[in-house]
Structures are given as structure tokens and as C-alpha cells.
Amino acid sequence: MKHLLSVADLSREEILSVLDTAVSMHEVQHRDVKKLPTLRGRTIINFFFEDSTRTRSSFEIAGKWLSADTINLTGKGTSVSKGESLRDTVLTIDAMGVDMMIVRHPASGAPMQIADWVGCSVVNAGDGTHEHPSQALLDAYSMRRALGDLEGRHVVIVGDLTHSRVLRSNLLCLQRLGAQVTLVAPPTLMPSGIDTWSGTDGFATSYDLDAVLPTADAVMMLRVQRERMSGGYFPTAKEYAVTYGLTKRRLGLLQDHAVICHPGPMNRGLEISADAADAARSLVLDQVSAGVAVRMSILYHLLAGEGSDQ
């Protein structure tokens, strides 16, 4: 593995290997001294062309705990507005001799293009409405911690699916792990061609959240951006919350063991009620904690293996 661009590039075995290594990385988080020497002397650039707090800091902490030198760059508005191409921008950084670029970009596919241009490893930290592989891996990690093996488990994903990179990575990841996935959204927020996506057996779609919740083992609520209303995707926030939100009433439809995930940031009162967000079965903060461990594992898989070959 040189790059992590899409969950589609990962086999079931590779996913499980990342998740297993994350377990030992997670233990490091509970030590007083959290630093491992694994990536000493390696340089990682967090290249964020789009605002991010949690993903960027999560990757940064992961790099630092593995003793890599991590540098944050924000590329917001750099390339297009200055007349410099994206290719020139990333080749400049690559020429400095970095080992890895962790890329967040508002345009779908940008990390794939960058990986074709540069010599270093590239990690997709979220590209447009395409993928967010590290998020899907940490979601799987959190769900496995709560539920055990995900084979045959029913995961319900609800929200703005059209614009969600979290959805695309999660769908691929959960299917690799053998979960049954049901996608729930109003028809206006279902990705186009969802019913014929290739390589995506074992999932269903529904417009009726109440009907699918009673069999769910995990419910993943995705953020609905309020600006979608101006795009006419749904009439009002109130209507959305009533129809597709995880309300207090809907909590009562869940099985006792079912867990709640949210990749954050949450819109309390819109897609998720405070009762759901703060419930004992909510994994929201576990996900954040797992995020560092899973990202440490990702960096380890991409850089430590390569280093040991040298």
C-alpha cells in the first residue's frame, strides 16, 4: 500500500489489518507518554485545501505520536486564484522531499490526480463529495468495538447521501466487512444511480426511517447542511427533522444493543436530537478517539512498511 485514496482500493484483509493495528495504537492513547518512535525522521504534510478541524488535528496528532514531523499547509484559494495549477502546487511541495501528503480538497478526485503527479505517498483526507476513507475505517473500528464482527450486521445510514463522502467510503467499507447496509434519505438526497452502483451488493435503500430502525444494529446519522434547503432538496429543517431525524421517539424503535454514530459535526435538532447524541448508546466521542488510533494505523501501514524495505 503506497496511497490511501479510496476504500475501493482496499481488500477485506487490508481493512482488517488496519483495524487490528489500530487496536494496539489505541492502547498508546491511554499511556502517559504517548509517543512511539516508529516514524521518526519521516515528514508528513497535512495539505488542506478546505477547512477542517477534527480531521486535520486527528491526522496531526496521529503523526506526532508516531514521531513523524508533521506540517500543516492550507491551500485554500491558492492554485486557481493565483493562476498556478494544482499540479504545480503539489509538485512544489513534493520536490522538498516529503514522505507523505495528507490531502483534503473540496474537489472530488483531487487526491487521485495528485497521487498520479507526485512521488510521495498520498492519503485522501476527504475529497469533495467522493470519499473519506479514514472516516470509514474509524467508523468500522468503532462499530466493531461495540458490536463485534460486522458480518451480517445491519447498518442504517441516514442523511444527505448525495453530498456525503462519508457515505461513499462507508458503503464500500461496510460491504467489504459483510454488513447489510440500508440507506435512508429523501429521494432528492439519494445519489444518482444509487440502485445500480457497481460492486455494491448487499444494500438497500428506503425513504422510511421508522420501517428500518427496528432491525438496525447501528444507525449512522450524516450531517445535513442547512444550505441544502436553499437548493430545494427539502422544504424546511422542521420537516426534515420530523421525517428523517433521529428523534427521541425514534430512539424507542431501536434494539437494545443498537448503537448510534455520527461523523460530526452534528446539527443537533436537525438530523439528530440531543437525546440521541448524548445517549449511552451514542458512539460519537468514541469515534473521535478511535480516529487518532485508526489514523496512526494508516500512517504506519503506508510509511513504516515502506521504511522497513529500505
Next chain:
Amino acid sequence: MTARTTTRPVLVRGADVLGQGTQDVLVVDGRIAAVGSDASADAPAGTQRLSADGLVLLPGLVDLHTHLREPGREDAETVSTGSQAAAAGGFTAVFAMANTDPVTDNTEVAERVLDLGRRAGYVDVHPVGAVSKGLAGEELAEIGLMARSRARVRVFSDDGRCVHDARLMRRALEYVKAFDGVVSQHSQDPRLAGATSCCHEGELSGRLGLPGWPAVAEETIVARDVMLARHTGSRVHVAHVSTAGSVEVIRWAKGRGIDVTAEVTPHHLMLTEDLLAGYDPVYKVNPPLRPTEDAQVLQEALADGTIDVVATDHAPHVRQDKEHAFVDAAFGMLGLETALPVVSTVMVRSGRMGWADVARAMSSAPARIARLGTQGQGVVAGAPANLTLVDPDRQTTVDATLSRSLSRNNPWHGRDLVGAVHLTMLRGRVTAREGLVWGTEDVPEEEL
């Protein structure tokens, strides 16, 4: 030799004229003097003889849809370099779209483009006039003045943008009736496919997370425009048709006697949406590449005449405008040099069309739509000697670096195409041969 080929008669010997039989063709003083057995007998002393065994002779190709980028983006293409690419591609006339900087929405810019074309002398360059001032889609450009100018503009288009306001489109259609003009529409409802829409809306756009460009955004405008053409009794031309649904509407409209014509690009005939899977902006074009099913319907529609014309939508871009993230990169791809080879490969080799059909779709029909009296007349005595010789069996591997264009955004790079332009002649003067080109100022260094 110092003699200019313009002044010297040429006898084209043994060419397969329109693929319908071998004939000799005599060219004197820029016109076809004789075709057939008379040609050789009528050849005056000093006639150059050009052996065309195994070659197909077509009337010079006419491109209704080219972006030459001058004025404004001379780093991407100039009228001269675009003309050279056109001549190398077998064209003797091209229509230069109006989305230049400044926009071709007035007489001055139109005549400037015309003059730049004449000075270069590789092909006839005809400016397309903008429909609306500054392509803003709000008020009519000086359509009538452009029509009366030396450029005699007959084709009007806001290409790159859709004339989406129904009332403005109606007025434009009405207005051009005064001089038998035509409005060429870039059919894209901006409310259904906005500025960022760049991938055919469907399973692939869903998977790739790219903003979808739904077929219906084209089809609703085509449907509206044919009804406006019927209402106004005017002529509408549908630029770069890309979907099966648009073909259905156009077929229906033609059946009702509505004066609609349509073009398809070589890339929409041959390339399909799956090429976008790697996010390579060389495949980013507007309208986007469509699924295979659409390409097949477009091929059938071209063969049966529902689609009248093949037009290139040649759209040069400098490297740095393409080397962005997919949604940020410029739309468009080169087309002038590969159009004939692509049509040959997709339509002729497959048996869907004969060379006479190619002559219709790439010469006579576009010339007729643009009301061009000097082009597309066919290979007949008395017609201007605008001719293209094609080697129908020659296989070439496209090499983007060999292009006459200033730009390199060539989606055909590395592909094998069968059928190559051998020679292009503009009013009896050789403008291109085997990739070499000659303009007005040049004298061919070697004899034919």
C-alpha cells in the same frame, strides 16, 4: 520551383470520388474545371499531376463549431494555429465561435477574426456572432450589423452558454429571419446543469461524487427550441447533441417539418463517460461524455440524417488550465485534426456510413446550414476547388505532440484511428499535405 500552386492547374488522377468510383479531377484557376474522362483531355500544358490511387476525394470539410481563442487567449490558440490544425485535418472552412475576449458581438471583432483568417490563409475562417451582448444572455448583440459586415455573419451562438431565456431566444430566432441566419444553441438549462456540472448524471457521477450534468438539462432546451422554431418559422441549429433523448426530440421535430438541424461532435460519437473514472481533466468537456447507449444512438442518428452534421467543438486549452482538480479544470478538447479519422473509424469502417455520407455531414450540410456559397459544393465541374484527399486505410496512432494546435488537450492521444487526411486544397491551392501546411504567404517547397 517558384510557381505558386494557385496559378498552376492540377490534375488529380485516379481518386475514388466520394467513394463512388474512380475519376480524374482537373483543377484550373481555383475551380474544378472537369471531372471524369474530360479532365485528362482538358488538362492544359504545365498541369501538375497528382496521383491519388487508393485515395478518396471529398469536398473540403467545413467545421461549424470551432474555438480559435483569438482575440483573448492567444496562448491557447490563434486564428493562424487553429487554421493550420484545420487544414491538416482536411478542413477548408471553419466557423470560429464567439466566446473570445472581447466577445464577437460586434462588427469590429467579427471583421478582425475574418481578416486574421484571410491573412493566415489556411482555411476560410468565418466568425460566428454572439446572440447576446457579452454572451450575458440578456439583450441581443448587434446581430444585424454583423450580418451586414464584411464578415457576412449568418451563424449566431452564445456557445459555451445557453440562451436560456425563452423570450430572448424567441427574439433571436425571429430577428435572424431578415437575412436567413441561424441560431446555434448550446442546449444546457443552467438551472438543471450549472457551471460546476461536469459529469453525466447517473451511476458514475454518483459514485465519483462529481456534479451531475443530467441529459434532461439538454433535452428540455432542445424541446423548447424546436417549438420556438416552429412558432417563429425560423431556423434553429442544435450544437453538440449528446443524448438519445435530444435525438428523439429532433427526429420528432423534423418529422413535423420544423426547420431544425443538429450537429454531433466526434468525441460524443466515440468516447464515453467511463473515461472519467480516473478524474483526468483531458476528458472534461461540455456537454459531458455520455454512456455508451447514447453514443450508439448518436451514431445511428448521424447515419440516418437525423443529425445533419459532424462538428468538432475544437476547444484548445493551455496546460495550466487543465491541470487542476477535475471540477476546477477547463472544459473542452481538441478536435480539428482527428475529426475525419474518428468519423472514418466509427462510422465508415463500421459500415454505418459511406464516404458520400461523410461528405454530406462534414461538408455540404454544414455549408448549407451556414448559407455558405463557396464551400460544400461537391466534386463537380464549376465548383470552387475545395478538396480533401483521404487515405481510407491508413492507420495512425494519435500523437498529441505532433498537433498544429498550440494546445495539447487531446483525448485521442495514443489511440489508433483508421483513415487519414492526405491532402487539403483550398481554391486549388494545397494547404496541407501529410501533416505539412501552407498558408497564403507560403510556397510549397516541393512539387506535388
